[in-house]
Amino acid sequence: MPQAPQEPESRQAKAAKIAANPSGYKVxxxxxxxxxxxxxxxxxxxxxxxxxxxxxxxFQAKALGAREQTSVTAGDLS
Structure with missing residues (x-):
């Protein structure tokens, strides 16, 4: 039986992951x-x-994780 596709990771979860490892990212x-x-x-x-x-x-991870996405990304265009 095929599995249902997994939901994309929430913005809050992504923000928490980034905030936990800030050295892996930049703004x-x-x-x-x-x-x-x-x-x-x-x-x-x-x-x-x-x-x-x-x-x-x-700071930026927390700010972006707390609001809806407003930018258009490459994934939005496919």
Whole structure:
């Protein structure tokens, strides 16, 4: 019997995961998106300026996790 597709991880759960490991992420200074620490360009706005301080990553994760998504991502277009 096929399994039902799993629901995508909630924004709050993603935010908690990011806040628990802020060194693995950084915040885009162009659009305030959170990206992986290895990103060179932001996939959303193509900025190359980032804030990788733990305080900023945790603050932004909590802010984004507490509200609805407003940006259009590549996943939304497929």
């Amino acid at each position: 885009c200074e162009g659009c305030d998106s959170i990206v992986g620490a290895g990103a060179v360009l932001c996939p959303n706005c193509h900025s190359y300026r980032f804030d990788d301080s733990a305080e900023r990553v945790i």
